[in-house]
Amino acid sequence: EVQLVESGGGLVQPGGSLRLSCAASGFPFSSYWMTWVRQAPGKGLEWVANIKQDGSEKYYVDSVKGRFTISRDNANKSLYLQMNSLRAEDTALYYCARGGRDSSWTGLYFWGQGTLVTVSS
Amino acid sequence: DIQMTQSPSSLSASVGDRVTITCRASQSISSYLNWYQQKPGIAPKLLIYAASSLQSGVPSRFSGSGSGTDFTLTISSLQPEDFATYYCQQSYSTPPYTFGQGTKLEIK
Numbered sequence: 001e002v003q004l005v006e007s008g009g010g011l012v013q014p015g016g017s018l019r020l021s022c023a024a025s026g027f028p029f030s031s032y033w034m035t036w037v038r039q040a041p042g043k044g045l046e047w048v049a050n051i052k053q054d055g056s057e058k059y060y061v062d063s064v065k066g067r068f069t070i071s072r073d074n075a076n077k078s079l080y081l082q083m084n085s086l087r088a089e090d091t092a093l094y095y096c097a098r099g100g101r102d103s104s105w106t107g108l109y110f111w112g113q114g115t116l117v118t119v120s121s
Numbered sequence: 122d123i124q125m126t127q128s129p130s131s132l133s134a135s136v137g138d139r140v141t142i143t144c145r146a147s148q149s150i151s152s153y154l155n156w157y158q159q160k161p162g163i164a165p166k167l168l169i170y171a172a173s174s175l176q177s178g179v180p181s182r183f184s185g186s187g188s189g190t191d192f193t194l195t196i197s198s199l200q201p202e203d204f205a206t207y208y209c210q211q212s213y214s215t216p217p218y219t220f221g222q223g224t225k226l227e228i229k
Contacts, residue, residue, distance in 0.1 A: 059216035107155035111164035
């Protein structure tokens with residue numbers, strides 16, 4: 001059974017940093033692109049970043065470029081999101097998600113339960 | 122970046138109704154269009170991928186159509202469990218793979 005379990009969320013002050021983790025199980029982690037999607041309270045979904053199987057390609061939404069870094073550890077089947085210079089508008093539930101081997105065609109059909117990040121003084 | 126615009130933003134309908142939600146891309150995205158359903162407090166669920174392919178396990182009352190810039194999600198006969206928020210997402214070419222703003226489907 002595929003499982004994606006996020007952790008690392010919490011309350012952080014503006015300008016602070018946080019590192020999110022996503023522990024994957026039930027599938028060959030190193031064979032799939034992985035994605036972070038976030039949802040601000042009461043708002044819609046926002047695609048944040050994704051990373052290729054070997055980590056050689058990484059993409060970000062403009063609003064987090066230069067502040068967030070996506071990475072992965074295939075040996076430990078884990079996905080990460082290092083978030084620096086956090087702003088109030090980064091407050092959201094952050095989901096880890098996976099699609100098929102070509103997730104640009106298959107969409108995202110496995111999702112974690114999310115981890116909540118709150119940026120506030 | 123490619124912008125996705127859904128309409129309407131909200132919709133009231135009754136059980137048994139046929140419902141259509143529209144999504145428009147700011148440029149051609151071929152058939153790289155996905156539809157998701159989200160209920161409060163739960164992660165999104167993929168309904169349709171590649172514009173018209175039904176995800177495994179999704180009821181056949183859901184269907185998708187379109188290509189290029191204009192797409193539709195149709196629910197042929199609304200069931201009580203279908204009242205939720207629906208999002209389109211483009212996954213064309215280089216990311217970011219943007220979502221539409223969502224359509225909230227409510228009971229009339």
